[in-house]
Amino acid sequence: MANSGQKVVLITGCSSGIGLRIAVTLARDEKKRYHVIATMRDLKKKEKLVEAAGDVFGKTLTLLPLDVCSDESVKTCIDSVKDRHIDILINNAGVGLLGPLESISIEEMKKVFETNFFGVVRMIKEVMPDMKKRRSGHIVVMSSVMGLQGVVFNDIYTASKFAMEGFCESMAVQLMKFNVRMSMIEPGPVHTEFETKMMDDVAKMEYPGADADTVRYFKDVYLPSSIDIFEAMGQTPEDIAKCTKKVIESSSPRFRNLTNSLYTPIVALKYADETGGLSVNTFYNLLFNFGPLMHITMSILKCLTCSCLRRRTISPN
């Protein structure tokens, strides 16, 4: 149970990756400012979290089951929190989906929206009324650079994150009136199971319904570039946890928080040309004309990321 003065933080999707690391980072806060309720849909997966938490498990970190896709699970979980009092809600649970659109069923697409979009809506709907009543609270959402800029062959995942960005941008205004803050964390590539799960799926799949050229562009052009990008730009879950901690500890938390300064020029293209031509043409050229030179492109991107652009991101340090 939380001590008076401790903030209650509830985090979704703590069985691995970013959620696990945020839970442990906050629970191990030197000043013990947080009581973390780490949630996951399958408690059988708790071992990694328990091990990473070490001696704070059962003290500043407790566990609850929660599946963001189930109304009942969300309600049961929040009802079991003392007085339903949550100071900070971190919506982290999410799933990826990669590949040619032709080979993805509508059912698979709906599952992604059910988790990444409706999962967040469901959590906010359950927690927000109490925060509004108390005139205090902070809702944090693990978005993505793909919530701001589309990436080829990630069409449905990108759409789910765009939907969430639009939803949160609208909600933020109303919530501000009730002194409830809203912040989006927008990481680029991060080395987690998200990456491995997607790559494993990709290796297994046949892509029925997609024509041979599309499958070739996906497997032989997009995937090698994407691997290069993960190598050159990939952050760690620790980096994202540190950024998230900074955001929740800020006296005036920002709404948007890109975590990776290397990605700033990519997102900036969109705002530099309101016709959209600059970003679409640049991504086309990066992928189809300079694909084999992606390593060099990555170096150029690093140079482009001068200190004034770095200021626009939230750095982990």
Ligand SMILES: NC(=O)C1=CN([C@@H]2O[C@H](COP(=O)(O)OP(=O)(O)OC[C@H]3O[C@@H](n4cnc5c(N)ncnc54)[C@H](OP(=O)(O)O)[C@@H]3O)[C@@H](O)[C@H]2O)C=CC1
């Ligand atoms: N890795 C990356 O490159 C990036 C990731 N993100 C976002 O970060 C967030 C965390 O992803 P990451 O740590 O990388 O990936 P992981 O796959 O390591 O973690 C995802 C977590 O979400 C959980 N989850 C999935 N579906 C549900 C559900 N229905 N209810 C509750 N929990 C669920 C998973 O649980 P289970 O183990 O049960 O499947 C897991 O704990 C996601 O929202 C993702 O979109 C954003 C930018 C980049």
Ligand SMILES: CC1=C(/C=C/C(C)=C/C=C/C(C)=C/C=O)C(C)(C)CCC1
């Ligand atoms: C291939 C390719 C790109 C790929 C970007 C990737 C692979 C981003 C991954 C982001 C992730 C994993 C976000 C998770 O939410 C760019 C840079 C757009 C430029 C054009 C070529």
